[in-house]
Amino acid sequence: xxxxxxxxxxxxxxxxxxxxxxxxxxxxxxxxxxxxxxxxxxxxxxxxxxxxxxxxxxxxxxxxxxxxxxxxxxxxxxxxxxxxxxxxxxxxxxxxxxxxxxxxxxxxxxxxxxxxxxxxxxxxxxxxxxxxxxxxxxxxxxxxxxxxxxxxxxxx
Numbered sequence: 001x002x003x004x005x006x007x008x009x010x011x012x013x014x015x016x017x018x019x020x021x022x023x024x025x026x027x028x029x030x031x032x033x034x035x036x037x038x039x040x041x042x043x044x045x046x047x048x049x050x051x052x053x054x055x056x057x058x059x060x061x062x063x064x065x066x067x068x069x070x071x072x073x074x075x076x077x078x079x080x081x082x083x084x085x086x087x088x089x090x091x092x093x094x095x096x097x098x099x100x101x102x103x104x105x106x107x108x109x110x111x112x113x114x115x116x117x118x119x120x121x122x123x124x125x126x127x128x129x130x131x132x133x134x135x136x137x138x139x140x141x142x143x144x145x146x147x148x149x150x151x152x153x154x155x156x
Contacts, residue, residue: 023112024088026119033121033135035083043126047080047088047137049149051100068096078103078110080137100142113137113148120148 024032029046036045053074059066066073074096080089091107104110112118123132138150145151 021087021090023109023118026121029119029135030121032082032088037127039083042138044124044133044135045083045138045150046120046135047082049078049080049089049104049137049139049143051094051103051142052077052079053096056096065095065097072096076100076103078107080109100139101144104143114146 024046032046033044036042053068053070053072053076055072055074056066058073066075068074075092076094076096076098078091078094078100079087081087089109091103091109094103094106098106105114109118120135123134125131126133134147136148136150141151141154143149143151
């Protein structure tokens with residue numbers, strides 16, 4: 001029974017994933033950035049990204065790969081969304097022992113982001129200034145600070 005469910009999920013993902021969750025192209029990134037600016041006052045932002053631990057039963061003979069910092073066994077769902085909370089990228093199944101930044105680095109989405117292959121728009125001048133700034137994703141403190149990834153200031 002488990003094999004049927006797994007195979008069915010794989011086929012659904014392979015067939016429907018590219019249709020309903022394809023990586024945005026440059027014009028779509030621009031629309032997302034416009035939405036983030038008008039709705040959330042975040043100019044040049046092309047997405048919000050975060051990871052979520054999904055608790056699981058400990059797989060047999062797996063050691064501590066799925067054991068997370070909360071004391072549970074989990075897999076990690078990494079997702080990016082637009083200003084309207086619509087998913088634009090997902091990566092499912094990373095080991096629970098990884099932090100969000102590591103999950104992103106090891107995902108195909110993260111690799112494309114780090115190597116400049118997501119086709120993000122070029123830098124643009126920030127509204128009300130003459131300063132040019134790259135397009136970026138916003139994440140929490142578990143992510144590294146990069147030109148394409150903003151995070152909160154550390155501390156209080």
